[in-house]
């Protein structure tokens with residue numbers, strides 16, 4: 001393990017350790033940690049059961065694993081707990097209609113956008129290493145009154161290939177508190193899952209802005225146009241302002257909430273804009289494994305532009321009532337990776353827990 005990866009694993013473990021102490025006295029059965037944390041020195045081993053050896057994840061057991069890793073949920077999301085909500089519009093390109101007959105690829109629509117920090121820790125500083133990857137979730141409000149959502153993050157990949165492995169990843173994180181002897185469960189997981197190691201050790205530094213990051217849909221969709229022609233692709237969101245990050249010195253001086261302050265100032269000057277791009281699958285690309293990024297040389301199609309123009313008046317209340325569902329799709333777009341439907345069944349479990357903490 002490189003010193004860098006060790007630091008990141010320790011940072012993860014240290015934060016998780018605090019969270020484990022928080023979830024030691026839950027008031028409800030949901031969110032009960034699965035791990036014993038026997039060696040973590042919390043003194044809570046008696047109140048925790050061993051991790052379920054169940055290999056197959058369910059939406060409930062997945063959210064239990066997130067709550068185990070990051071702490072008992074209150075009014076916030078099980079992951080990507082810290083966020084801000086804005087509004088704007090999406091304008092499709094001419095090429096978009098050749099890709100899919102989806103309604104928002106034919107005409108402009110209003111959008112709701114939520115930017116977020118990684119992990120289920122709502123008070124995480126924007127400069128914390130664990131805050132990356134950042135999230136960008138988009139709700140397209142379609143002309144017939146229905147909605148379709150796109151939920152992305154600022155890393156081109158994912159720690160594991162499917163939901164079952166991803167649940168084990170979060171359990172390993174939750175079991176790797178300080179005092180746990182090396183190799184900790186997360187170190188062991190990284191040793192056998194190179195994509196998880198890359199995810200934990202190669203995140204970007206804190207960005208200048210939520211609007212100076214690229215975001216990736218990671219999961220693959222099938223797009224069908226009005227002539228019945230189908231393509232497989234993955235979404236990318238490219239910032240018109242370019243990709244920019246803080247220097248180490250700037251990051252040290254940045255306030256814990258600097259990203260929200262920066263975005264307010266930016267939006268006051270003008271819209272934050274992103275190009276929505278579809279990266280098309282090449283013949284040999286795996287459609288159903290989001291842990292493997294496709295080559296940058298793959299063909300891309302510009303689908304349109306998102307212009308984000310204003311904060312909602314009450315971001316905290318709005319985000320609590322807001323639920324993004326990655327698998328609710330209009331005609332012309334279908335899930336091509338089973339993870340998408342699993343995500344869509346799991347987000348409502350977290351939603352329910354944050355309405356009834």
Ligand code: HEM
Nearest residue numbers: 077078080114135136137152153163217218346347350351
């Ligand atoms: C096994 C796969 C996954 C599962 C089970 C899962 C689960 C969850 C859950 C339970 C939430 C909280 C939802 C809520 O309370 O509303 C969430 C939020 C989120 N996830 Fe995932 N996730 C998965 C994969 C991904 C991937 C591949 C990405 C990025 C490409 C991603 C990005 C996000 C973001 C950005 C949010 C915040 C959504 C918001 O703004 O409301 N997740 N995820």
